[in-house]
Amino acid sequence: MTNGRKDAMSKNLAWKILFVAVLVLLAVAAAVPIIRHTRFRYPVVVGPGVTRVARLSDFGPGLKGTRADTNVYVLEGREPGGKALIIANTHPNEPAGLLAALIFLENAEVDKGTLYVIPNFNRSAGLDTKPGDGYPHFYRIPTPWGEKTFRYGSRDASPLDQWPDPDVFIHYPDRQLLSFIDARNTNRTWPGRPNGLLMERVTFAAMELLRNNQVDVAIDLHGAETMFPVTNCIVAPQSASRLATRVALFVKAREKFDSHVEPSPYGFRGLSHREIGDYSDTLPFLLEAPIPFLDQPTGPKTEKLLLDGRDPFLLKLSERGKLFVPYDETGWPIDKRVGQHVSVMLEIFAQYSRQTPERSLSLRGVPRYADIVKNGTGYYFHDPKKADASRVYEE
Numbered sequence: 501m502t503n504g505r506k507d508a509m510s511k512n513l514a515w516k517i518l519f520v521a522v523l524v525l526l527a528v529a530a531a532v533p534i535i536r537h538t539r540f541r542y543p544v545v546v547g548p549g550v551t552r553v554a555r556l557s558d559f560g561p562g563l564k565g566t567r568a569d570t571n572v573y574v575l576e577g578r579e580p581g582g583k584a585l586i587i588a589n590t591h592p593n594e595p596a597g598l599l600a601a602l603i604f605l606e607n608a609e610v611d612k613g614t615l616y617v618i619p620n621f622n623r624s625a626g627l628d629t630k631p632g633d634g635y636p637h638f639y640r641i642p643t644p645w646g647e648k649t650f651r652y653g654s655r656d657a658s659p660l661d662q663w664p665d666p667d668v669f670i671h672y673p674d675r676q677l678l679s680f681i682d683a684r685n686t687n688r689t690w691p692g693r694p695n696g697l698l699m700e701r702v703t704f705a706a707m708e709l710l711r712n713n714q715v716d717v718a719i720d721l722h723g724a725e726t727m728f729p730v731t732n733c734i735v736a737p738q739s740a741s742r743l744a745t746r747v748a749l750f751v752k753a754r755e756k757f758d759s760h761v762e763p764s765p766y767g768f769r770g771l772s773h774r775e776i777g778d779y780s781d782t783l784p785f786l787l788e789a790p791i792p793f794l795d796q797p798t799g800p801k802t803e804k805l806l807l808d809g810r811d812p813f814l815l816k817l818s819e820r821g822k823l824f825v826p827y828d829e830t831g832w833p834i835d836k837r838v839g840q841h842v843s844v845m846l847e848i849f850a851q852y853s854r855q856t857p858e859r860s861l862s863l864r865g866v867p868r869y870a871d872i873v874k875n876g877t878g879y880y881f882h883d884p885k886k887a888d889a890s891r892v893y894e895e
């Protein structure tokens with residue numbers, strides 16, 4: 501071999517090494533923020549109402565040891581009474597529900613009845629993100645003691661926890677054919693089964709919680725696009741529609757915000773508001789608050805848009821009558837969305853208690869819509885540094 505050929509080969513090799521090194525560097529640079537996101541935990545300072553913390557796997561052992569297992573906070577009242585379950589982060593990319601549930605956890609005191617709260621229902625999705633959709637990894641809520649940071653999650657469970665996806669998701673037990681991605685969507689896998697896909701085990705465990713504890717009311721908290729017709733509303737099946745209507749009328753008259761009632765579609769399976777009603781004695785409600793961030797035709801998907809809901813493109817579409825909610829330059833601030841969720845939940849409990857006094861649920865310490873809009877959501881979160889360590893949990 502001539503020296504010239506040797507030189508050319510080593511030069512070639514050097515280029516190859518450089519190329520691989522750059523690829524590795526790019527991969528590491530891309531992975532570090534994702535790893536930081538998935539490992540991030542935020543503290544929850546549980547209030548005086550929380551009497552114990554269970555795990556969802558206590559109700560469905562098929563979740564034990566998986567990343568889908570999640571905390572179930574229990575607030576037992578001084579007197580027995582009705583029981584309710586609040587579920588947030590079924591879709592962890594819809595944060596108003598999580599923040600509303602945390603306001604209950606950190607502040608509620610229960611006089612009568614029992615409240616169960618699952619703040620991270622699809623925990624696997626909450627540990628994931630959607631880089632392809634430009635999702636911010638975190639969002640920060642101002643509090644009197646500084647900013648509180650939360651992970652911004654994905655809509656569907658992480659493929660790290662449930663994979664591979666089927667070509668078509670066959671709903672259990674109705675055998676309705678749903679989109680493949682719905683196999684990882686915990687608002688399509690109800691009522692679930694004990695030995696099914698991981699997300700079917702999540703919803704099955706929640707069904708067991710409802711059935712074994714004779715829970716009266718279940719509320720699943722969501723956010724929906726302003727261009728989607730089912731938004732800013734309470735979705736309820738026939739059995740719960742009278743109560744939902746009374747709730748909508750009361751919040752409109754007393755608190756001056758709209759939240760209309762949408763019937764739970766009979767033929768569309770897998771949704772919480774359909775299957776909980778069909779497979780247990782619990783009355784289900786699904787609350788949707790508008791979330792402009794999730795609309796397709798918006799500007800950049802920033803943390804600011806996620807929190808203030810202000811977007812010039814949506815404003816233009818609103819002027820052309822394309823949105824299903826009122827929309828002006830004030831957008832849809834997170835405090836308004838959280839406040840609506842909290843007030844609608846309090847009103848569901850109040851109306852249910854009025855209708856069924858022997859199963860009433862009575863609690864205090866939770867602010868209503870006007871308070872949350874005035875003071876901000878973060879006003880109701882407590883400083884973990886000043887709290888008793890035994891009352892601080894990680895989510």
Ligand SMILES: [Zn+2]
Binds near residue numbers: 722723
């Ligand atoms: Zn949702």
